[in-house]
Amino acid sequence: MxxxxxxxxxxxxxxxxxxxxxxxxxxxxxxxxxxxxxxxxxxxxxxxxxxxxxxxxxxxxxxxxxxxxxxxxxxxxxxxxxxxxxxxxxxxxxxxxxxxxxxxxxxxxxxxxxxxxxxxxxxxxxxxxxxxxxxxxxxxxxxxxxxxxxxxxxxxxxxxxxxxxxxxxxxxxxxxxxxxxxxxxxxxxxxxxxxxxxxxxxxxxxxxxxxxxxxxxxKEEAIEFARQLGQQLGVEPTAEALRAVPEDRIYEVQQVLDTPPGLDYLKSMVQDGPLLAPVVDGELIKRPTFESYALGIGADKTLMLGATDEEFLVLTMGQSKQFQQVPLAGLLDSVGLSGDVQHQYVQAHDDYVARGNAAVLGRYLSDGIFRSTVVRAARARSGERTWVYRFAFVSGSYGLSGHCLDVPFWFDCLDSTDVALHTGENPPQALATAMHSAAVSFIATGTPGWPSWAEDAGVVEVFGGTQAAVRSHGDFDDVEMLLDQPFRR
Missing domain, CATH: 3.40.50.1820 (Alpha/Beta hydrolase fold, catalytic domain)
Known part of the structure; x- marks a missing residue:
């Protein structure tokens, strides 16, 4: 007690x-x-x-x-x-x-x-x-x-x-x-x-x-979404009116509004992020997050961040045949990647081009939503008290280094429910030990055990390649051309 x-x-x-x-x-x-x-x-x-x-x-x-x-x-x-x-x-x-x-x-x-x-x-x-x-x-x-x-x-x-x-x-x-x-x-x-x-x-x-x-x-987009939701529900988007609407009905309508058809959904995911998410309201959240970092908000706090190599490939690989029937340039145009930036991106990902259009599109989703966010955050903080990692372990079940796959390694719970279903049989305990130890060190001491981004610009701890953990540089260079894109994140 x-x-x-x-x-x-x-x-x-x-x-x-x-x-x-x-x-x-x-x-x-x-x-x-x-x-x-x-x-x-x-x-x-x-x-x-x-x-x-x-x-x-x-x-x-x-x-x-x-x-x-x-x-x-x-x-x-x-x-x-x-x-x-x-x-x-x-x-x-x-x-x-x-x-x-x-x-x-x-x-x-x-x-x-x-x-x-x-x-x-x-x-x-x-x-x-x-x-x-x-x-x-x-x-x-x-x-x-x-x-x-x-x-x-x-x-x-x-x-x-x-x-x-x-x-x-x-x-x-x-x-x-x-x-x-x-x-x-x-x-x-x-x-x-x-x-x-x-x-x-x-x-x-x-x-x-x-x-x-x-x-x-x-804020303006959040207000517009509320207007559309109220219109679909047949009520004004006010607290008094919406309290009378059951949760499951609101959930049903928000799902429809938050999922545009076809490639528009993928484009929205990269450029705008989720429609229902923290809002820059000017009061609680005063400005976009990276602007706050650049102003020094949180500069005295430690930050460790990273991403898996192929976060959202799973969303596109199931449609490989359909995407292969569309020219790659047109496909990338449809999700907002065009011109010189598209050319640079394709050149930097020739290994994914060899795997087909679905692989390129999935890697673009992963880069635009997650991997570029890592670099933007580190640079906005000038690398101070910031440590970057990359998760490169490939699942033995579906052949990708996908979204959520790293969680049981951070928690060192490879024997837990459904883990082997996603990692494949006999996931490497050495990798879980390395990642969990880095997390414990970071929580307990404020450093995970490798140089910070400020100490060594571009340094990355890679988890899950040929060894449990290796030190590397330039692992996020392949998102450099995306950093000036008008993404929300």
Missing amino acids: VGTHDGEVRGRWREQGKTRSAAFLGIPFAKAPVGDLRFAAPEAVDAWTGVRDALEYGPTPKRGEPDSGMIPEQVVPGDSTLNADVFTPRPGDTEAGLPVLVWIHGGGYYEGSPASPWYDGRTYNRDGVVTVTLSYRLGFDGFGWIEGAPANRGVLDWIAGLEWVQRNIREFGGDPDRVTVSGQSAGGGAALTLLGMECAQHLFSGIHSISGALGDRP
Whole structure:
């Protein structure tokens, strides 16, 4: 049992080999966002008396069936969806002062769940790191522009969760002054967003962004999306009117509006990012994230970031025959890559040209959304206190170094649910050891063990090539021609 500022919670000890750690699941950090609170800023929970069981994952903002994507993520019904899960080797030891990892899950800002065996913190606990996973409102409920409601409610949820960590983590053995925020995909984008927010700087000391998909949606576009959604629903896009619309109906309409037909969808993914994502509202998020970095926001924080080699090839390789029937130049024109930039890009990716049009298109999605973001972030910060990696391991199951494939390596959980299904049989433990050790070092000491971008411009730690980890240079040079493109990220 551990006493939080809101009341006592009861967790469960777990044993795995020589590792003993405790899990406290489903602890609410804010009231249930339903009724009058549905589109409100997160509100502090009421204190309770007695002991509250924290033995099962709490309700998740994700509804319906579990995702069919790579990461096994549980869907839990219920209203009280704003919860923290804490994994710790030293519950109740307020003097332990262990470093803390706070994990924000991905899912494009409209899917995903913190309740996944891949996100269990037991291996970080083994290595002396307290781990917390946070939930947040998704889709339109979390990020849609609504008249009469605060913008960026999902972002406010991240902040409320991090504030809960600051108030309570010492009771779980953690040090509130050594908090690293990490996440993958949208969760990695969340971490990058927080790094550029003045009002969030006191909540963490470091950021680990894994395949970060940045939002930075312009306010005007968010307002227009809300107008279209209200029109489809037959209501005004106001908080009062939308509270009467069931979640599943809003979800159904947002899916249609967020998925333009054909290649327009791929073009939108690269150039604009997700339609439902953090909005540059001028108040909470004052300016685009990289502009904030250039102004020095977050410069005193550490940042480790990177991407997989072939994040989104899986989206295009299933249509190889169709894409091969279209001239490559026309195909790339359709997704916004043309002229001299297209020529330079094709020349820099002759190995993908040899694999066919679908491979080039998939690599372009990977570069435009993820890999160029790595370089933009490092340069916006002038490389200061910034470390860059590249994930190059190729799945034995589908022959790609794809999106989400690196997560079980960072968590050193190769024996977890469905991992071998995606990595192939006998995934290399040496790679998981190298990556997890780098993450633990970064969380505990502020450096992952290789030179920073400022110390050695262009230096990259490559995970998963012929060896578990090798030092390299110039691994992101093949996105150089994309850096001046008017991408949102």
